[in-house]
Amino acid sequence: MINQDKSKCACWKLTLDGAKTIGMDDDAGYVYRRLLDPVPSGIYECNSRCKCKHTCLNRVAQHPLQLKLQVFKTQNRGWGIRALNDVPKGAFLCVYAGNLLTDATANLDGLNEGDEYLAELDYIEVVEQMKEGYEEDVPDKDKELDKNANEDSEEDESTESDSEERREKNDEQDDDFRPAYDIPQPRGPLLFNKSLRKRDKKNKKEKEGSPAAEKKKQGGDCITISDDEEVREPQRFAAQAGMGGNDFKSKHRSVRAHFGKDEACYIMDAKVQGNIGRYLNHSCQPNVFVQNVFVDTHDPRFPWVAFFALSDIRSGTELTWNYNYDVGSVPGKTLYCYCGAPNCRGRLL
Numbered sequence: 001m002i003n004q005d006k007s008k009c010a011c012w013k014l015t016l017d018g019a020k021t022i023g024m025d026d027d028a029g030y031v032y033r034r035l036l037d038p039v040p041s042g043i044y045e046c047n048s049r050c051k052c053k054h055t056c057l058n059r060v061a062q063h064p065l066q067l068k069l070q071v072f073k074t075q076n077r078g079w080g081i082r083a084l085n086d087v088p089k090g091a092f093l094c095v096y097a098g099n100l101l102t103d104a105t106a107n108l109d110g111l112n113e114g115d116e117y118l119a120e121l122d123y124i125e126v127v128e129q130m131k132e133g134y135e136e137d138v139p140d141k142d143k144e145l146d147k148n149a150n151e152d153s154e155e156d157e158s159t160e161s162d163s164e165e166r167r168e169k170n171d172e173q174d175d176d177f178r179p180a181y182d183i184p185q186p187r188g189p190l191l192f193n194k195s196l197r198k199r200d201k202k203n204k205k206e207k208e209g210s211p212a213a214e215k216k217k218q219g220g221d222c223i224t225i226s227d228d229e230e231v232r233e234p235q236r237f238a239a240q241a242g243m244g245g246n247d248f249k250s251k252h253r254s255v256r257a258h259f260g261k262d263e264a265c266y267i268m269d270a271k272v273q274g275n276i277g278r279y280l281n282h283s284c285q286p287n288v289f290v291q292n293v294f295v296d297t298h299d300p301r302f303p304w305v306a307f308f309a310l311s312d313i314r315s316g317t318e319l320t321w322n323y324n325y326d327v328g329s330v331p332g333k334t335l336y337c338y339c340g341a342p343n344c345r346g347r348l349l
């Protein structure tokens with residue numbers, strides 16, 4: 001019999017501990033290789049450094065394609081993917097593979113080569129937003145208790161936090177828009193902001209003259225298009241739970257800052273090199289969700305982007321996920337949605 005005592009596996013424990021920090025139940029994660037609900041804090045799989053065998057139940061997204069999927073030509077959305085067998089809810093479908101780009105390269109490549117296949121690895125921002133939102137749900141009374149309990153230790157750390165604050169102020173802020181996609185909320189008391197913020201002109205005007213804006217004008221990270229002098233961002237979908245990707249700014253110092261002052265999200269680009277995952281189309285009523293999975297590294301900047309069935313899917317049905325782009329967010333770009341769902345928003349962008 002296969003042992004599924006999750007508490008005895010260090011990797012599995014990472015998944016459970018992470019899920020706990022965002023208020024999820026302790027049954028989060030794989031159940032006999034199926035993922036019934038997304039785990040925004042990430043899934044940590046066993047890997048070659050573990051003592052377990054390749055048959056371990058905590059190895060799912062690292063295995064090659066198990067289901068029969070077919071790439072087919074849709075009527076009006078280019079190529080798409082459909083399942084050739086019935087797919088049970090929670091089944092692993094495939095990962096999203098491509099070339100790993102830095103934010104700056106992705107912006108340039110997106111504008112020059114097309115931006116339909118960019119997936120943002122914004123795991124850090126998503127988790128930080130969830131944690132911040134989660135703590136905001138705590139009643140003031142509880143916060144007061146926490147504050148009192150922490151006062152002593154805070155005194156000791158005051159010098160450290162002062163200098164962190166200074167570092168934070170010095171850190172150049174990247175407020176670029178990042179579309180994301182929507183996934184169902186996990187169970188538990190998680191309330192996080194799922195709406196996406198638009199890139200509004202007012203906001204941008206205020207930032208004019210900032211070091212970041214100057215750098216962009218000089219051809220640093222982005223290209224300015226001539227018609228409206230807007231910095232045009234390529235469209236891209238974020239690789240984590242839908243809440244506007246790294247548009248989010250934490251009140252606290254981000255973990256990303258530990259990796260360097262200018263460190264921004266890495267982007268997976270499947271335009272030139274990729275796998276079947278690149279053909280998954282958008283639907284306003286999707287049957288697939290995305291999950292960040294850590295396989296070969298626990299570095300939070302480099303999760304694998306994996307797709308799982310959101311519901312039982314009949315053989316022959318197209319597999320789709322919700323890109324959840326923010327309509328109107330990319331100046332000068334309109335993309336109509338042809339998903340055909342009863343609740344279709346009509347536009348992707």
Ligand SMILES: C[S@@+](CC[C@H](N)C(=O)[O-])C[C@H]1O[C@@H](n2cnc3c(N)ncnc32)[C@H](O)[C@@H]1O
Pocket residue numbers: 076077078079080116117278279280281282283336337338339348
């Ligand atoms: C990641 S690609 C998906 C695969 C693409 N259909 C192909 O042929 O390569 C994303 C692009 O597919 C098209 N697309 C996906 N879902 C769509 C939808 N619901 N309505 C219209 N176009 C869609 C859009 O052109 C979008 O930029």
